[in-house]
Amino acid sequence: MIYREAGLYRSTYAADMAIFPLPLDRIAVGVVVVAAAGVIPFVASGYLLKGLLIPTLAYALAAIGLNILTGYAGQLSLGHAAFMAVGAYGAVIAYGRYGWPLLASFLVGGLAAAAVGAVVGLPSLRIKGFYLAVTTLAVQYIVEWGITHVRWIGGGVYATIDVPDLALLGVPLDTGPRKYLLCLATVVVLTVFAKNLVRTRVGRAWMAIRDRDVAAEIMGIGLLRYKMLAFVVSSFYAGVAGALISFCFYQAANIEEYTLTISIRVLGMIIIGGMGSILGSYLGAAFVVLLPIAISNAMVAVGRVSGGLVTTDVRANAELVIFGGLILFFLIVEPLGLARLWKTLKDYLRLWPFPY
Structure with missing residues (x-):
């Protein structure tokens, strides 16, 4: 009964x-933010922070970038990990070799990836669909x-x-909670920017290009301008995400962590989470990063209970089968992703307990 729009009178455009x-x-968003910033860093273990939450946040940021390009602007990309790699190496070089401040190094990595994205976006006026996807695949290699x-x-x-010891404004970031807070703050700021950007004239132009x-173009929207802008913004987000992964997770920039497999993985995040949805980027990242770990732990428990009847090989293959089966299940139940399921639940709560 408390989740209602009735009685809410809005008198301003804002x-x-x-x-x-x-x-x-x-209230719910405020509670989540307060818990994420003020509770989790002080109660969570090092493994939870550095092994689960930091990569989830970083990949969520990468998924937001790809969602801007594919979900909102309708431009398919199979080379998102390439932009992440450019951002990671750009940030590490700026921070480690030239001694730039940490946040400035993140900016350098994002701008370097954005520059590459601008070059990749040039052919988008002449080609689209699978042909554009093959072009981005070539960029990956x-x-x-x-x-x-x-x-x-x-x-x-x-x-x-290797990434040198991290420090922000003279404060060393040598612990899991501090790296987590750096990652969280960066992701939150860029998420708010993306959420507002897609609701502006630029976002509406992207969605118009995506739909038709x-x-x-007949309505006066410059295709090249907005397609290139989508590539630039998406690549910037990917570059910053790559920098976060290298600085806060791996503590090194390694090209093996930004291969085609990662591009497919990020694409899977926005498909599972929901294309054209900022929330879907978070849900998809959590699904792809956290669920395999949960399945792995469950299979280990099954192996212990079975007394060794379930071997390591069986557990490893079962994890892949279960994970793939869950992906198929969610896509069959709701092809528009987990974000659509969440919206359906919210719409139901707006009417509950009434039938109409």
Whole structure:
């Protein structure tokens, strides 16, 4: 009965266009933010922070970037990990070799990825669909080759650059909670920016291009301008996400962590979570990052209970089968992703307990 729009009178444009129009939504988001920033860093274990939450946040940011490009602008990309790699190496080089401040290094990584994204976005006016996807796939391999073979970038054949000790404004970030808070703050700021960006004229232009690019051009929307802008913004987010993964998770920039498999993984996040949804990026990242770990722990428990009848090979294959089966199940139940399921639940609560 408390999740209602009845009785809420909006007298201003700002109130009518609020991201969270219902009081309960605002309270829930506030509780989540306070818990994430003020409770979890002090009660969670190091494994939970560094092994689960930090990669989930970083991949959620990468998924937001790809969602802007694919979910909102309708441009399919299979090379998102390449932009993450450019951002990671750009940030590590700026911070480790040239001594730039930490946040400035993140900005350098994002801008470097955005520059590559602008170049990749140039062909988007002439090609689209699977042809554009193949173009981004080529970029994935070109970036991998460049980082591996250009010694100034990757440092050698192994293309691994260690990240020096982190410090922000003179404060060392040498613990899991501090790295988690850095990652959380970065992701929250960029999430708020993305949420507002897709509700502006730019976001509406992207959605018009996604739905029917010819009609959008007839209406006066510049296709090249907005497609390139989508690539630039998406690549910037990917670059910052790659920097977060290298700085806060791996403590090194390694090209093996930004291969085509990661591109497919991030694409799977937005498909499972819901394309064209910022919330879906978080849900998809949590699904892809956390669920396999939960399944693995469950299979280990099954192996112990079975007294060794379930071998390690069986457990490993069963994990993949269960994970793939759950993906198929969710996509069959709701092809629009987990975000759509959440919206359906909220719509139900707006009427409950009444039938109409």
